[in-house]
Amino acid sequence: MRPAAPAKVQPHVLIVEDEPAQREVLRYSLQAEGFRTTVAADGEAALLSAAEDTPDVIVLDWMLPHVSGPEICRRLRRSPGTQKTAIIMLSARAEESDKIQGLETGADDYMVKPYSLPELIARIRSQLRRIRPAAVLDQLTHGDLRMDLEQRRVFSNEREIPLGPTEFRLLEALIERPGRVLSRDQLLDRVWGKDQYLGARTVDVHIARLRKALSQTDAPAPIRTVRGAGYALR
Numbered sequence: 001m002r003p004a005a006p007a008k009v010q011p012h013v014l015i016v017e018d019e020p021a022q023r024e025v026l027r028y029s030l031q032a033e034g035f036r037t038t039v040a041a042d043g044e045a046a047l048l049s050a051a052e053d054t055p056d057v058i059v060l061d062w063m064l065p066h067v068s069g070p071e072i073c074r075r076l077r078r079s080p081g082t083q084k085t086a087i088i089m090l091s092a093r094a095e096e097s098d099k100i101q102g103l104e105t106g107a108d109d110y111m112v113k114p115y116s117l118p119e120l121i122a123r124i125r126s127q128l129r130r131i132r133p134a135a136v137l138d139q140l141t142h143g144d145l146r147m148d149l150e151q152r153r154v155f156s157n158e159r160e161i162p163l164g165p166t167e168f169r170l171l172e173a174l175i176e177r178p179g180r181v182l183s184r185d186q187l188l189d190r191v192w193g194k195d196q197y198l199g200a201r202t203v204d205v206h207i208a209r210l211r212k213a214l215s216q217t218d219a220p221a222p223i224r225t226v227r228g229a230g231y232a233l234r
């Protein structure tokens with residue numbers, strides 16, 4: 001019997017735009033595309049929001065009241081929580097020098113207003129393929145392991161490994177970044193959500209269950225414990 005399938009990971013986009021009408025159009029369009037959205041009308045609100053609920057992608061307007069988009073971008077890059085968050089800068093200025101400046105501030109991509117919404121959505125997806133493959137792909141593979149993200153099933157050499165929903169999400173978080181160490185806190189945020197106040201021990205218990213399930217395959221044990229740091233996929 002298969003465990004009930006939890007919903008596919010919903011990518012989270014923070015929209016930073018001071019024009020209410022433009023902000024609303026973005027929010028509506030991105031939600032219609034299946035993204036979870038939060039909005040901020042200025043840079044300070046954006047920094048607070050990003051610290052509270054780290055987005056996968058930030059769509060950042062260049063011209064904002066008080067603190068400019070490029071300055072917000074620099075501050076986001078200095079903060080450990082948003083160092084790796086994808087930032088797409090929107091600007092009304094079309095000069096090439098601005099484009100270069102936009103990328104020098106640490107933005108990953110840059111679009112000139114008026115921009116096409118389908119193109120913006122395509123660029124958000126392209127950033128997500130890089131940083132959160134599970135959010136945009138139908139399956140993830142690593143060695144003999146294959147995760148079907150639509151059906152929430154895992155296979156090793158095409159033999160199914162039954163996993164509970166929590167173990168599935170744990171494996172998904174690890175397989176997205178093979179080799180990279182994820183701390184117990186990062187795993188708690190990713191798998192259980194920011195609002196859950198659970199201890200690191202919870203992670204260890206579910207990692208043990210995941211290892212046990214994976215040990216029933218011929219493949220070598222793929223999860224490595226990194227002392228004092230967390231877990232990584234070999």
Ligand code: CA
Nearest residue numbers: 018061063064
């Ligand atoms: Ca603006």
